Amino acid sequence: MLLLGVAMTIGVSVKGEISILTSIMIRQTEEMEMKRNEWNEIDGIMQQAVEKGVIPGGVVLVARNGMIAKVRAYGWAARYRDARKTPLTQAVQATTNTVYDVASLTKLFTATAVMRLVEQGRISLDDPVGRYLSDFTSEGKESITVRYLLSHTSGLPANLPLFQNSGLPEKRMRVAMGTKPVATPGTLYIYSDIGYMVLGELVHRVSGKYLDQFMQEKILLPLSMSSTGFRPPDTWKARIAPTEEQIVPSRGLVWGEVHDENAWALGGVAGHAGLFSTVGDLARFGQMFLNEGSLGGVRVLHPSSVREMFRLQTSTIPHVNRGLGWELHQPGYMGEHTDGKRAGHTGFTGTSIVLDREDGWMLILLTNRVHPTREGPAIAIVRKRLANAVEKTIQ
Structure with a gap:
């Protein structure tokens, strides 16, 4: 098990072996080693999603009580050159260091x-x-x-x-x-x-x-999220998963720029979309919320602010469960037995995050399911199956 420490950046080789790319605290127990095989159901779900063309590839991370129980990449980060699915000369495998357009997780x-x-x-x-x-x-x-x-x-x-x-x-x-x-x-x-x-x-x-500057100074830097930001630099291009070939507006294969058309029209920085990130960076963000606003001795939010963000804000509107920013109690992608203590969000490009504040676990899914076109099979069932698998294994 890998503890979410002060500077977490981890990678997975093509053989699925975890490699440490920067300093990270590690803790292993015999009990956790014995339970490793219990997470194999996630592998099957993701491999099937790749085989059926729901996603070209993606990354899954599961953590509990600050320790990573599962992190693995599947399939391809870049596979096609256009919406007709013309293969790239050299496809790029997904890794846990792949940078994804996280869409509405922004x-x-x-x-x-x-x-x-x-x-x-x-x-x-x-x-x-x-x-x-x-x-x-x-x-x-x-x-x-x-x-x-x-x-x-x-x-x-x-x-x-x-x-x-x-x-x-x-x-x-x-x-x-x-x-x-x-x-x-x-x-x-x-x-x-x-x-x-x-x-x-x-x-x-x-x-x-500007929004990107404020986020960088007040959120990303304090959380050591060095692979997260708007308008990623050219030096990140080799790590970025492309999205789709856009016809309207005419942009060609979108690769290294935000997928969302309106965020692109606003210069790549917008409150609703535009951030790029890795699964490791997002795990730090999620763990900060599970820790009621702090990580590694650095406080980003006061606990009362975190509680307010997770508090139901829409009690007067039937069947609507929204906090501030966070969505609440959604069995469709948070697990069938959500008990009111789960929060999360999804992104159009095929991303999602789920936090269980009662049992202290987190599930992150990053994909570019719109590559090379958004007209593929729905990803909703993949999200649901992953959350149910985590829920079953945690219990």
Whole structure:
């Protein structure tokens, strides 16, 4: 078992053998060694997903009480050159160091950034957003609070084709800021990318730093997440898993740039999508939340902020279970016996994270299931089977 220590970066060779790439604390017990074979069900689920074309490949990590019980890569990180599935001259195998576009998992980081500003007293969750953003005060948005944006109850629409608007990213952000609500704030759940774009802009204007800079200084650096960020540098290209060949907008095979069209139109940095990361880095982020806001002696959030993010914010809206940033109690990808102590999130590119705060375990799945096209088999059943396998083995 590998303990999530201060500087965790681990890799898996093509033979599945764990190699230590940087300093990491290691703890093994005979009991854990005996239980190693109990995790083999995960291998079967992932190998089947690759064989059936649900994903080209991916990485799974399971940890409990700060120790990694399972981490392994499967299949391919890069396999095709276009949507017709023309093979690359040389396919690239997935490893645990592969960098994936995590899509909407970005929202968890944006929510964390907002909570940092709340703790500093620079934002209040129940203030109207217009108090901080003067251009977010018309078109029925006067009663939209920061809490409503974080819990997807602002009434803003799910999305807009911002990539179809000409001009600079700043102009496109103004279009997002001017969006009219389609429901009375606080009365309806609408999963809104637009709402999280606004939150990213909120972080920018209140802190005086662009969202990527603020996250780097307040979240990524403190957690030693050195393989996570927006707009990855060219030096990462060999490690990045490509996504799809995009026709509209015409971008070709998207590789090294954000997959989400609107995040791309906003310059690659947005509150709703745009982050790239590895399974090891995301494990550090998840463990910070399981530790109520700290990791390796570094505090990112106060425990009360973590508890508020995990608290049900949508009790007045039937059958909706949202915290602040986090989704709650979803058997479809968190395990069939979720007992109200699980939180998680999914990403369109084929990513997900699940935290069980009662039993202290974490499940992370990173894939590029949209490679080379989003028109493949659904990944939902893979997420569900993995969570059920973890749940069964943990118990």
